[in-house]
Amino acid sequence: MLKEYFKIAVKNLRTRQLRSWLTILGIVIGVFLIMSLLSLSQGLKATVLNQLRAVGTDIVMIIPGNISDIMTTMMGGVELTEADLNTIKNTEGVQAVVPNVFKGELMNYQDKTKTVILAGMDIRNYLDIYENDIGMKIAAGRWSVAGKREVVVGSLVPTDVFPGLKINTKATIKGQQFDIVGILKSRGSKQDDSMIGVDLSIYQNITGERKGAPEAIAKISAGYNVDQVAKSIKTNLEQNAKRRAAGQQGESSYSVLTSAAVGSIVGGIMGIIQVVVFAFGSIAVLVGGIGIMNTMYTSVRERTKEIGILKAVGAKNSTIVMIFLIESGIIGLIGGLGGMIPGLGLAKLIQAIGQAHPVFYIEASITPGIILFGLLFSIGVGCLSGFFPARSAAKLKPVDALRYE
Amino acid sequence: MPESSIIKLDNVWKIYQLGEMQLPILKGISLDINRGAFVVILGPSGSGKSTMLNMVGCLDLPTKGQIFLDNQDIAKMSEDELAQVRGRKIGFIFQQFNLLHNLSALENVMIPMVFQGKSEKERTERAKSLLISLGLEDRMNHKPTELSGGEQQRIAIARALSNDPEIIVADEPTGNLDSGTGKKIMEILINLHKNEGKTIIVVTHDPTIANYSSQVVHIKDGQLVANHFAEEKVLWSNNK
Numbered sequence A: 001m002l003k004e005y006f007k008i009a010v011k012n013l014r015t016r017q018l019r020s021w022l023t024i025l026g027i028v029i030g031v032f033l034i035m036s037l038l039s040l041s042q043g044l045k046a047t048v049l050n051q052l053r054a055v056g057t058d059i060v061m062i063i064p065g066n067i068s069d070i071m072t073t074m075m076g077g078v079e080l081t082e083a084d085l086n087t088i089k090n091t092e093g094v095q096a097v098v099p100n101v102f103k104g105e106l107m108n109y110q111d112k113t114k115t116v117i118l119a120g121m122d123i124r125n126y127l128d129i130y131e132n133d134i135g136m137k138i139a140a141g142r143w144s145v146a147g148k149r150e151v152v153v154g155s156l157v158p159t160d161v162f163p164g165l166k167i168n169t170k171a172t173i174k175g176q177q178f179d180i181v182g183i184l185k186s187r188g189s190k191q192d193d194s195m196i197g198v199d200l201s202i203y204q205n206i207t208g209e210r211k212g213a214p215e216a217i218a219k220i221s222a223g224y225n226v227d228q229v230a231k232s233i234k235t236n237l238e239q240n241a242k243r244r245a246a247g248q249q250g251e252s253s254y255s256v257l258t259s260a261a262v263g264s265i266v267g268g269i270m271g272i273i274q275v276v277v278f279a280f281g282s283i284a285v286l287v288g289g290i291g292i293m294n295t296m297y298t299s300v301r302e303r304t305k306e307i308g309i310l311k312a313v314g315a316k317n318s319t320i321v322m323i324f325l326i327e328s329g330i331i332g333l334i335g336g337l338g339g340m341i342p343g344l345g346l347a348k349l350i351q352a353i354g355q356a357h358p359v360f361y362i363e364a365s366i367t368p369g370i371i372l373f374g375l376l377f378s379i380g381v382g383c384l385s386g387f388f389p390a391r392s393a394a395k396l397k398p399v400d401a402l403r404y405e
Numbered sequence B: 001m002p003e004s005s006i007i008k009l010d011n012v013w014k015i016y017q018l019g020e021m022q023l024p025i026l027k028g029i030s031l032d033i034n035r036g037a038f039v040v041i042l043g044p045s046g047s048g049k050s051t052m053l054n055m056v057g058c059l060d061l062p063t064k065g066q067i068f069l070d071n072q073d074i075a076k077m078s079e080d081e082l083a084q085v086r087g088r089k090i091g092f093i094f095q096q097f098n099l100l101h102n103l104s105a106l107e108n109v110m111i112p113m114v115f116q117g118k119s120e121k122e123r124t125e126r127a128k129s130l131l132i133s134l135g136l137e138d139r140m141n142h143k144p145t146e147l148s149g150g151e152q153q154r155i156a157i158a159r160a161l162s163n164d165p166e167i168i169v170a171d172e173p174t175g176n177l178d179s180g181t182g183k184k185i186m187e188i189l190i191n192l193h194k195n196e197g198k199t200i201i202v203v204t205h206d207p208t209i210a211n212y213s214s215q216v217v218h219i220k221d222g223q224l225v226a227n228h229f230a231e232e233k234v235l236w237s238n239n240k
Helices: A002-015 A017-054 A067-075 A082-090 A123-132 A157-161 A200-207 A226-244 A259-302 A304-312 A317-356 A368-395 A398-403 B049-056 B079-088 B105-115 B120-133 B149-161 B179-196 B207-212 B230-239
Strands: A059-064 A094-109 A112-121 A138-141 A150-153 A169-173 A176-184 A196-199 A215-220 A254-258 B005-018 B021-034 B038-042 B064-069 B090-093 B167-171 B199-204 B215-220 B223-229
Touching (some): A002 A017, A002 A317, A082 A215, A082 A226, A196 A200, A215 A226, A226 A254, A226 A259, A254 A259, A259 A304, A259 A368, A304 A317, A304 A398, A317 A368, B005 B199, B021 B049, B021 B064, B038 B049, B038 B207, B049 B064, B049 B167, B079 B090, B105 B120, B149 B179, B199 B207
Parallel strands (some): B167 B199
Antiparallel strands (some): A059 A215, A094 A169, A169 A176
16 A cells, blocks of 8 residues: 555656755755865864874873874973983883974975974884884885984875975985985874985984973883873873972963873864764755645645545545655655765865875764664655644645635 | 335435635435436426435435435445445546546546456456447547547546446536537446346536436525426426
């Protein structure tokens, strides 16, 4: 019987083709928006979280200043002092402290000069941490040797910064020649992938910066609770700072971030983005739903007599409701399909563009879950919008409906 | 109520509320219709005859009084039960034909059977045989708008007969047809009465139709002014 109602519903939609298509278009636009944005933001979240996962869970990051005030800290040039680094190193449970030092410097490569981020890396002591805990891997060539004027470059350097740059060539930084010996694999952020890595001792020589670091990474010894060690690093740093600053005004603060904490912060931010994206998309679908409701109410009015005829020949109220719900459900379904296919297509296209020009790393996440959700959502909106018109159709008294002209 | 009575109206009132004013359309009509009768309800327009027919056909309910269909008070039935009765026991024929314009002739005849849950095969066979018996074998796949008034009314008759109802209710069935076509439609109804024993109730303001009937009911201003049976018909005609 449902099959027959379905046939009747399809016939009705086809009788009013232009209006049906316009109504469907309303849903298409909304679903298109939701699907493309949702799959992109989902993909973005996955990409970012994957990057974080490359950083080991036994790693904490120490930044001077309060995390909520990070801009001030960076602009104000507050750094971790040698004393701070020693405090961290001496905290129980800390296996190693790797200072993260970097500075903008001019680099010349084959007649071109550009400002690059020069990072000092303690290759002698911590190569293992760079590789395994921070996720820096060689894609081509080799690591530079400690004490030698050799550099490794991020994955974007040969494509974006100095297009055509090759290993086993030379570059000049601050008047000194360096051999380019290795290219790193992408770590997923533009900043990381544009850096030039040089051995720490050389870095100190050419920049003149021998002490302190803007930030540091600490590796926690096996068997220690990362959160607890992070807490004691913070406490020790703050107590030492207080002692040193006795009599002076102000108070130093430090932020110690575990990768889990960073992950949850990023996850939280991405979650908010997704909610916002979904909310905006939903508004579009809601407008589409109101379109369906409008069309269905008009349809009920136009078909009042037809409803009267159907009732006169034995249609129950539930039958009338069913026919109208199927109609609005079909509008929703076609709208959903029509919006989903180009929506996911657009997301894939953006992904492809992102891969061709690795400026932004974005992946479109297209899962069966997203597809199912999109379809159910649009059918649901269709049926929900059709419900009230359907009920008002069913409530018509047969004799009044038949008399309607 | 006599044993053979299929429809019984007992002091039926229909009153419409127009703002503050009450407008009585039917004023206490009582009437018995026997199983297998051919009843013609006559009356000028606005007399309330269509209103009465709608209630007999379970499309409407009385404001006061009772209507019994097979000894059941229709006012006590649920909306679904009324829909069921309309689908199974009653076949409607309207002055405006009231066919569904986006369906073919065949589909129009099949619709009432869909609501009774009949199989596609059964529906198609029944609809085809009805259309053939009414001389519409060449018109089955035509849309109503492609057909003449007489053809449309014959489709409507086929639709009314699709669930083999006991009662056929016709509201001015010839009102939109020329006299020749109207006569043919009436002949179909007479045959249904004679050959298949259907109870037929026809509302009209055309007195000539009364000649076909076994019972003539005359309504004026919402009241029953005359109720004649075949034997008395001549007398009634003379008195008019």
